Amino acid sequence: MKRLDLSKVDQIIVHHTASPRSTTLAQVRRWHKARGFDDVGYHWFIDGKGRVQQGRSLRYRGAHCAGQNWRSVGIAVAGDFELVEPTEDQLTSLWALIEATRKQLPRDDVQVTGHRDHSDSVCPGDHLYDLLRERFGIPPVDGEDHG
């Protein structure tokens, strides 16, 4: 797996699993491996109860957002937020995880975006995306693609 250079990371990209809230990290890891990834594509996973679990190590680039993996940390929240709302527990964990991740990243211009800001996808679902917008706004995304 390619290394992630944290000094280049300027995006925290939020996803949903587009699956039931009961989806586990182990399931997602299996799905991603079946797609040929070396490991689960996300760095962090928040399960249906709001528990934060580490996916792929931050030492490595994720596999969660085409063209953006070199410059981003990927967080997935279990659920299909086109259909249902994230729970309060999931949101509490997500906001805390985003703040902790921001503190860990060397750049001070880190943006919080949804997968849909970078590609033709509904991810992370309207319900979660609207909450992201409320909280962080949606900054203009630099379309640079360095693979």
Ligand SMILES: [Zn+2]
């Ligand atoms: Zn996504």
